[in-house]
Amino acid sequence: MAHAAQVKIPATYLRGGTSKGVFFRLQDLPERCQTPGAARDKLFQRVIGSPDPYAAQIDGMGGATSSTSKCVILSKSSRPEHDVDYLYGQVSIDTDFVDWSGNCGNLSTAAGAFGIHAGLVDPARIPDNGVCVVRIWQANIGKTIIARVPVTNGQVQETGDFELDGVTFPAAEIVLEFLDPSDDGDEGGSMFPTGNLVDDLDVPGVGIFKATMISAGIPTVFVNAEDIGYQGTELREDINGDPAALARFEKIRVAGALRMGLIKTPEEAATRQHTPKIAFVSKPKDYVASSGKTVKAGEVDLLVRALSMGKLHHAMMGTAAVAIGTAAAIPGTLVNLAAGGGERQSVRFGHPSGTLRVGAEAKQVDGETGKSWQVTKAIMSRSARVLMEGWVRVPGDAF
Structure with missing residues (x-):
């Protein structure tokens, strides 16, 4: 019986804040996965190792927690005054489901850094040394996030002495600004959907x-x-x-x-x-x-x-x-x-x-x-670091 060969897809594995995820450039995805739908969901599930009735994600990149069962797609932004479009998928560990209903604030940090790493930010906007202001369009919720990413010799500065509880080792600080964070596009239509504070x-x-x-x-x-x-x-x-x-x-x-x-x-x-x-x-x-x-x-x-x-x-x-x-x-x-x-x-x-x-x-x-x-x-500081880059491999008939 013939079985489909594995295919390899360019990908980068990053930590952002207290989360980890597999990052892709939109242009690197198989053509049928470049638009939302079942093929994209199945691809991301197979990359992460879900759905897994053992809840271990041994046969994938996931770490069997909600913090490590994530995929991200980045592309150059077509929106004025933005550098990258950032789309986030939360992959369920043990059920057949990918949730696109919200954002991951931790991986927003990595989205800014990956935008530079992946060549998606205009080189003219990247200083030789200093801070690169990456303007992110968060496509899941339709909001703008500003990531202030440190740069040394034209490259993302990842090492540093910024300590973040929940992350073992220090790294370089990235300051995130979530602009107009209220009412993130959900049906409630306001910051307090019921109209009450309590x-x-x-x-x-x-x-x-x-x-x-x-x-x-x-x-x-x-x-x-x-x-x-x-x-x-x-x-x-x-x-x-x-x-x-x-x-x-x-x-x-x-x-x-x-x-x-x-x-x-x-x-x-x-x-x-x-x-x-x-x-x-x-x-x-x-x-x-x-x-x-x-x-x-x-x-x-x-x-x-x-x-x-x-x-x-x-x-x-x-x-x-x-x-x-x-x-x-x-x-x-x-x-x-x-x-x-x-x-x-x-x-x-x-x-x-x-x-x-x-x-x-x-x-x-x-x-x-x-x-x-x-x-x-809203403003907070996080950090991000590339853990691995190259290709992920998945069976060709998985998606």
């Missing part, structure tokens, strides 16, 4: 909880840790080994998605696993991070734990960090109240791997229906 969220079979539902960076449902029986100091193993807890979080996520207008029926949540995120917040407390480092209550403004693709994240998703910074800047949200209330332009929060600072510029404006909040940008 709602009573009725979760069938679980209970009624206070919730802040915000669409900034990525749609996110925030609840208080103590309302769902947690301290806010939990690490991955405290949550991910408890199937009942994960099922409860999924019910909260589905209820939030319905209230935010992201889905019309609970069944639709299965086809929208990447969004919304579910996160729980608490006031500062001492805890020991997954690295063994003690985080003191006085070092942070609040604690946040977030789930991605049904599991507690080992650190914090970049887009969720944008949501945290935005919500913290708006007095009265659960995030803001956990941080002590009042107006603030930045917040440092504790996550399972350590701490992270994110800033946001928020202001109240007059709208057609009265006062509303507007966020012009």
Whole structure:
């Protein structure tokens, strides 16, 4: 019996923030995968090693976590005042699904660096030494991201002394600006889709909880840790080994998605696993991070734990960090109240791997229906590094 030979496709494996992904130039993909559709999805699944009933992704590039089950496509941008178009696919580990409904904030860092590496940024815009401002069009959500990428001798400077909790080794700092991060194109149509800073969220079979539902960076449902029986100091193993807890979080996520207008029926949540995120917040407390480092209550403004693709994240998703910074800047949200209330332009929060600072510029404006909040940008620092470059190989009949 004849079997299809493997094909090889140019690709680069990068770390961006606390995530990793396989990056492609659009022009390097097989022709039938250069447009959205089943062929592209099947290709990315095979590259990553999904769907895998063993949830290990041994036969692919994935690392069996939501942070490492990702693919990215970059191309030169046809939009004015932008350098690259960036499209992100979150590949489900054990189900037959690729989610295109949101962005990855961590890999946004790598998108800026890869744009330069891959020759997609106009050489005239790249200094010999200094900082290259890469203007990214995030095609999933229709937003602009600015990546300030350090450059040495005309090449991306990847090594440095910037330390990021959740990443073992230091690297060069890349500053990200998420412009106009609110209302990321979802059906809710505003930063607070329900019109409220805090709602009573009725979760069938679980209970009624206070919730802040915000669409900034990525749609996110925030609840208080103590309302769902947690301290806010939990690490991955405290949550991910408890199937009942994960099922409860999924019910909260589905209820939030319905209230935010992201889905019309609970069944639709299965086809929208990447969004919304579910996160729980608490006031500062001492805890020991997954690295063994003690985080003191006085070092942070609040604690946040977030789930991605049904599991507690080992650190914090970049887009969720944008949501945290935005919500913290708006007095009265659960995030803001956990941080002590009042107006603030930045917040440092504790996550399972350590701490992270994110800033946001928020202001109240007059709208057609009265006062509303507007966020012009959110800012945070990450790092990125090429781990491997060359080709990925997949069976020719896989896509």
